[in-house]
Amino acid sequence: MAYEQKTKENDGSVIEFIESVDHPKKKEDAYRLLDIFTEASGYDAKMWGPSMIGFGSYHYKYETGHEGDSFLAGFSPRKSKISLYFATGDPTREKLLKDFGKHTTGKACVYINKLDDINVDVLKALIKQSVDFLQEMYPEKVPE
Template sequence: MSAEVDEFLAGVTPAVRQRDAHALVDLMRRATGQEPVLQHPGIVAFGQYHYEYASGRSGDSAAAGFAPRKSATVVYLSDGTAAHADALSRLGPHTTGVGCLYLKSLDGIDLEVLEAVVRRSYETLTAGTFGQRAREAAD
């Protein structure tokens, strides 16, 4: 792991977020086969994918990642949380946005389910050029 990621993780507060961040680094490494890099502001990212929308807008983004925020850890699922509804129903305590999974703590979370969700999302995003926004995938 890079010194930049180590330094970022060392400064994460509260303590439960820091503990969970270290666990998520290990989980996402296994799920993606990638090493973490720090993206700003405060996102730990794994791999990249290319997207191109019908509008013509295109670019590259992290294929998997998380951000340990004070109120919750955000796990990014850029293919949309709706694509993982069945698995997320078995995950444990969480809330969702269109492309974000919010975890107050990994306590009570089925980490095997979380790893499978991250792996599936990563594989979907990196299979080729991804052409949907998370909100469109939910429709």
């Protein structure tokens, strides 16, 4: 049985998605994040699935044969916290997170309450690190 990837790039409007965020401060932070991620990644924002904003893309293939496409870095202004998505597996990420500010981490996500809690310069470094690390690890482009 083939695995069907749930989260795919789509033609949804990033601005409409951000406008649908209920909390005014979270919406304001989402617009700031949009600018920060666009500048730091060098890519335009695209919707991935119904609620993730991704920048750039790469095609991965694991030794198990599982493969798919994902974004190089991204975020999602969720109800409880803002989820930030950076590459895992690079020790540089962990070093950068030490100076990031108030956050928690999950398996692959970094969660923040608001932008005022973090160091924006470290955020930019995390975005660049994620883009560089994934492009080096997966040089193959996303199939058209």
